[in-house]
Amino acid sequence: MLSVFTACPGLFYTTPAQDGILSRLRIPAGILNIEQLHLIADIADNYGGGYVDITNRANLQIREIKQNIGVEILQGLQTLGLGSINPKVDHIRNIMASPTAGIDTQELIDVRPLVKAWDEYITANSHLGELSAKFSVCFDGGGKLSVAKCPNDITLVATSIVEGCREEHKFFPTGEWGLNKVYFILYICGIESPEKFKNIGLYLKPEACIPVLAALAEVYLRHTDCTLLRKPRLREVISNLGWENYLQQVQNYLHEHHWELFTKLHNQDLIYQHQNATLRSYERNKNPKFYHLGIHRQKQSGLVYIGVVLPLGRLQSWQIRGLANLSQKYGNGTIRLTPWQNLLITDISESQIAEVKKEIHLLGLSYSAINIKSGLVSCSGKRGCAAAATDTKSHALTLGEYLESHLFLDSHINIHFSGCAKSCAQRHPGDITLLGVNIEVENETLEGYEVYLGNDNLQQFGRQIYDHVPLAKLPQLLARMLRVYQTKRVNSQESFREFANRYDIPELKQLFTVQSI
Template identity: 45%
Template sequence: MSGCPGLFYQTSARDGILSRIRVPGGILTSQQFRVIADLADELGTGYTNITNRANLQIRAIRTEIPAKFLRVLQDIGIASAVPEVDHLRNIMGSPTSGIDLYELIDTRPLISKLDHYITTHPELAPLSPKFSVAFDGGGSVSIGERSNDIALTAVMVDNNVYFRLKLNLGTSLFEPFIDTDILLKPEECVEVVGALAQVYLQHLTLEIGNTIPHRKSRQPRFWEILNNLGIERFLQKVERHLPYPLRRFSVKSSHTQIKEEYRDIGCNVYSKYQHIGVHPQRHKGLSYIGVVVPVGRLNTLQIRGLADIAETYANATLRLTPWQNLLISDIPQQWIPKIQSKIENLGLHWSATNIRSALVACAGNTGCASSATDTKNHALALAQYLDDRVILDQPINIHFTGCEKSCAQHSRSDIALVGFNIEDKGEVVEGYKVCVGDGDSHEKFGRELYGWVSFTELPSLLERMLQIYMAERDASNTSFGEFVNQYVIADLQRLFDK
């Protein structure tokens, strides 16, 4: 069975049926948000989860979604009109598309066009459920390096915007892409993605007539086909599906300057968290506010409250992020304090220095059979413990994962907590391996600092680590990752154990 749930078929999890709602580009209207709340209340347990692809998941559903509900979701533009392609991964885009001060191009029209292409071409149904595409418009909130098969990243060449085509070779979790040296005009992007998908389809070892595509046990991934054929041969086959040759442009061999995507804001760790807090938009007098959603979980009271805020004080739009938070955009400046207060009244937050701003957790053992630990509840308990004990002045990414799969976050974190169990006096004890900073290419979660810490001991250990980091760092803008990378593990252990 596919590891990618959808709306039109059952996916069982430990806590019941799991349903995923694709949200192309992560953008929802307040009306759509409310209908999702109704669905979570009527069929689930009254909450949703924002995923690392800016989807929404409804967990613990007690029965299959009735046809009448699916029709409502289709009518309001949430569910695909072609159920056969609903299993495909969400199209990713920056949550600040169209409002970012620094973006080179608004990618929302391209995302809509690609989604329309997918949902009107049922012949794409045999694609692997993990087939994935991202558009990065070159703004301050980048998703260009997020894990996808195909990344289209905006660049400026001779005062014209193009998209650089990057393909995932599956060779590294943290540096997966190869630059093809191909530049695409914006109007070519969807056609080229379609051609890439067609070549991929032609080489899938799949007996379409004997299988249900979204329930197939294992299909070759895009990067496997790419590696088997070789990039040049693959791209030659792609060109046969196009009415024009692909435009090659090697930066190394050209004197023309390419202006890369906007990346750096103040040269500090905050550049990674421009999706949190209050930020000016490109539209004069308007701002967006990034809302911290602790471990990505929203109850239906919060969903409806956020929909009310977006309707009353903004433009009735909510933007989900792949960091499992969300934005409310187009807010006149005079309403910012009131919105901040209302967000806090919902039990949510809006500051990048809140301990929850970069706290990530997978589903945990209450919902996933692969997880050894109750990651989401442990993460929330840790945040509550640290609230009054540690005052941060910059975000620290703490990642709880219940197993080695790292479903919730595909990038390295400041602190990674990898769950596993031990038996102590006949009882199973939940605990974590603690990893920090960067490691070599073989160290998926960074360098191992402690091999086993029970959860009961974990909050006080992290409190000590964070307090020592705040006291011992050389400068206030030194990130936790930069701080720990200055030490060998033995010295770091002595520092944190003193």
């Protein structure tokens, strides 16, 4: 078994942290069964801090590990599918997918078979262990619960083609094709960065996805020094080669290694469309950010799923066991982790919703999207990370408790605590982002925060509105900001971000100021 330290941990590649050793379990598509859940709870109790953290890639971290996890335990994890049977590829980032794959009422295709196929391909090809540990792939089935905007090197988004056409792409000439077929739009290096990495206009049939992913990976490896400790990101390789050169080499690889598929790609399986078709598809996939919380109908008649709030993405071992038993009793024996650091319990009969809701409350959890803790996001903070300036986890919990006791929220608010500028916990601007800083006061160093309000541009945190707010004054300030929002918004449907965007920073500060902070 491998047991080396790395900046990108896996099951066999551990990472030292401030609070002990950190181990990460890859959970393709975020789906866990009962046996896996009970084993995870046992490991958290026997080796870690008695809890696990859900990450923004829908996988698990076990923290505060003080001793080596035994070979027998690691083999047990492999047997249950919680660790790759090929340790050489275990550090590669988790494969993301729509959390509601297979149950979404609006999805175009169930992407779970594609996740499984890509995971098996990686496992069977040890040389892919030389990929950057951050080489990331995401499958979006085109349903109402979209993961298309989650940061990934490669994103495949299902779309239904509604107009026939005949176009030719420079690298992949195509023939005519039919109406209302499901294809995957291929985005490379970020769906939200068109100024740097454009949508290249490639549409794939489902059976073409894995070979094309393989070709994208192989061309990356051809231009990467495998002896480097830090491998370049895919975007760096493409920037060095140029888009056209990179795509030409992808086509050459398909021609050489997948001739049968390549001939089909020249016929119907790879489609080039104009940009406006892509935009129409992307708009269809937009949805409320926290649509997954609460109770929602599945496409299977008479069944629902319930999205459960995990405060700061953390689950105690006793809660893990409780959720496993709940799922076995009322659902299909699985739970699904989400990239928003919450989880879903699926396949619940509509007649048993009341019982499930009671049991969720008994586990100390909530399913309400307007619960203040449903929108709290935090990195590990200085207890777990040397780069953090503040103890973000405990500060976020304290803030959540204060806000719960001092005001009633009737809408979802996303508050992001980040201990440093890396923004590990959440890549996009929150409604409110709190960036940890150290404040010098009379020869004493205090923990504090810079306060940012999210907007719709590409700023990392949004617009900075306050500088160096001491921790002691933070809860009162945020309570005041949220009260002003609820009083001054146009109507109950106006989000906090929409409200804030109507004002410039001086106007907002005037609205929020009751007394000096």
